[in-house]
Each structure stands twice: as structure tokens, then as C-alpha cells.
Amino acid sequence: MTQPGDAVTFRLGYVPGATPGKWARIWAERRPDVPLELVGASTDEVVDRIRAGTVDAGVVRLPIDRTGLHAIPLYTETTVVVAPKEHVLTAVDEAGLDDLADDVVLRPQDDTLPWPGDRPGRAAVYDPPTTAEAVELVAAGVGLLVLPQSLARLHHRRDLTHRPVADAPQSSVVLTWPDAENTELMEEFIGVVRGRTANSSRTPRREGPSPSAAATKRPSRRRTARRR
Incomplete structure (x- = not known):
């Protein structure tokens, strides 16, 4: 659990076979101020760590005990x-x-x-x-x-x-995290997983003034006619 004064890190647990590398690369581009730490473990271990607060979210295979957890489907293997x-x-x-x-x-x-x-x-x-x-x-x-x-x-x-194997049962993979009000970082990561662009993210951006705002601050470049 992060304590006051600790460096902010988003920790993602994931099960063997899951490949969160693409999400990690996108995260690094969007949030270079917050490191994404990947923690490999079994499904049960990831769920236990989410409940204990030692990871923020997890990519796991169903079935899991969803008591106190959100879960959104990612893909079927x-x-x-x-x-x-x-x-x-x-x-x-x-x-x-x-x-x-x-x-x-x-x-x-x-x-x-x-x-x-x-x-x-x-x-x-x-x-x-x-x-x-x-x-x-x-x-x-x-x-x-x-x-x-x-x-x-x-x-x-x-x-x-x-x-x-055509008729074998299939494994479903989900993103799961605590069933509580989402933090800003959690919303940001959900956006990454769901393929939202940086501009469509639900979290506030940290870049400088928008181009339209910056334009209003620039002095007018209209040329005035010179009197002869």
C-alpha cells in the first residue's frame, strides 16, 4: 500500500500467458510521471494482492471470486x-x-x-x-x-x-480492480485497455494550454496599412 510521501506507481498484476507489454508502452507515453510496475503471479495471487492493496489492478483468468471487485472482459483465449x-x-x-x-x-x-x-x-x-x-x-x-x-x-x-481444440472450454481473461470509486490512475488505465485515445480519456490532461487557448493569448499579427 502506498504511504504518504512514497513515489506514485501504478501496479498491475498479470497471470502467465498474459501480455500487458502493449498497455505498458502506451502508459509510458501518456503518463511518464507515473511508472507502471508489472507483477507476475497466478490468478489467486493477483486477486489476493488486489484485496490487500499491494497491486492496483490485475489481468486474470476467470473464474474468480468477484466479491468487492470490478471486472471487465478483455478477450477469450x-x-x-x-x-x-x-x-x-x-x-x-x-x-x-x-x-x-x-x-x-x-x-x-x-x-x-x-x-x-x-x-x-x-x-x-x-x-x-x-x-x-x-x-x-x-x-x-x-x-x-x-x-x-x-x-x-x-x-x-x-x-x-x-x-x-474446437469443442474444448475456453478461458476468459478480465481486468479486475477494487469495487470502489475509481482513482484517476485507474480511470487512465481503463482508458488504455479499452483503446481510448489520449484526447478521449476521462481523466484530466496535464499538458500545457490547449492550442485554442494559446491562440487567444498570442498578439494579433494583422498588418496595418502604412500611411504615406
């Missing part, structure tokens, strides 16, 4: 299956859950997909604690892995590939 490059699935452009029925499908404990019921494929004898470890097991030939495409790209390996 494509779901893919990660497999070794020699796997039969590499022969298709898009897979279905039925195509995974005979394979072992790993179930990492940090899985983010909202499965409505039974998961596809056969369960492994071991549920890895993290997605990163599950990817290593796929590379070792233990099984396949179904996950959001952003995580597949994050854990990319040259010996693995991925294909979209």
Missing part, C-alpha cells in the same frame, strides 16, 4: 492441445475432444480451463503441480496437454507443437 511433433494429431489443422479419447491427457494442478464435467482422454497416474512441468512430461512422451494457447506459446519447445 483459444484452447489448444500440446503434443510431440511426431504425434498423429499434427496431421490435422484442428482437433476435437473425441480425438483425445485414447490418449493420456495430463491434468496439472494449476489448470485454468473451466471444465464443465469429465476431462478428455485418460488420466495420468500423476498430476503435475504446474503447467510448466506438464509441458516437460509431454516432451518426455508421457501424454498430451490441453491449455490456453497463450500458455502453449509461453512454454514453447522446439520438439512440441499444438493444435486448436
Whole structure:
């Protein structure tokens, strides 16, 4: 939590696979006076930090406990299956859950997909604690892995590939922050995320006088006729 006298910083938590770099660049252009600090963590950790006041907002995957929080949707991720490059699935452009029925499908404990019921494929004898470890097991030939495409790209390996899974559940990503009156900085960041231009931002600007105002202060340059 920022204390009186501390330098002002806007802190944004984000989950693995999220890419807030574009927003950070726009923020730096618009608010060079306020550093944007990026804090990587899991969804649960980001939500806990928002409630504790150690980050101002977070980019997280649903579901979350939205008690006391605002949340606006950002995008829905494509779901893919990660497999070794020699796997039969590499022969298709898009897979279905039925195509995974005979394979072992790993179930990492940090899985983010909202499965409505039974998961596809056969369960492994071991549920890895993290997605990163599950990817290593796929590379070792233990099984396949179904996950959001952003995580597949994050854990990319040259010996693995991925294909979209048409009928798999998808992960929704939201921006969340405390359910209270928005601060000026929060309004500014919402504007960045929603693609508002600097001129259309709801927050007051800090530049100098507007061109129209400056024009009223300039002396008139009309030429007067010289008397001969």
C-alpha cells in the first residue's frame, strides 16, 4: 500500500500467458510521471494482492471470486492441445475432444480451463503441480496437454507443437480492480485497455494550454496599412 510521501506507481498484476507489454508502452507515453510496475503471479495471487492493496489492478483468468471487485472482459483465449511433433494429431489443422479419447491427457494442478464435467482422454497416474512441468512430461512422451494457447506459446519447445481444440472450454481473461470509486490512475488505465485515445480519456490532461487557448493569448499579427 502506498504511504504518504512514497513515489506514485501504478501496479498491475498479470497471470502467465498474459501480455500487458502493449498497455505498458502506451502508459509510458501518456503518463511518464507515473511508472507502471508489472507483477507476475497466478490468478489467486493477483486477486489476493488486489484485496490487500499491494497491486492496483490485475489481468486474470476467470473464474474468480468477484466479491468487492470490478471486472471487465478483455478477450477469450483459444484452447489448444500440446503434443510431440511426431504425434498423429499434427496431421490435422484442428482437433476435437473425441480425438483425445485414447490418449493420456495430463491434468496439472494449476489448470485454468473451466471444465464443465469429465476431462478428455485418460488420466495420468500423476498430476503435475504446474503447467510448466506438464509441458516437460509431454516432451518426455508421457501424454498430451490441453491449455490456453497463450500458455502453449509461453512454454514453447522446439520438439512440441499444438493444435486448436474446437469443442474444448475456453478461458476468459478480465481486468479486475477494487469495487470502489475509481482513482484517476485507474480511470487512465481503463482508458488504455479499452483503446481510448489520449484526447478521449476521462481523466484530466496535464499538458500545457490547449492550442485554442494559446491562440487567444498570442498578439494579433494583422498588418496595418502604412500611411504615406
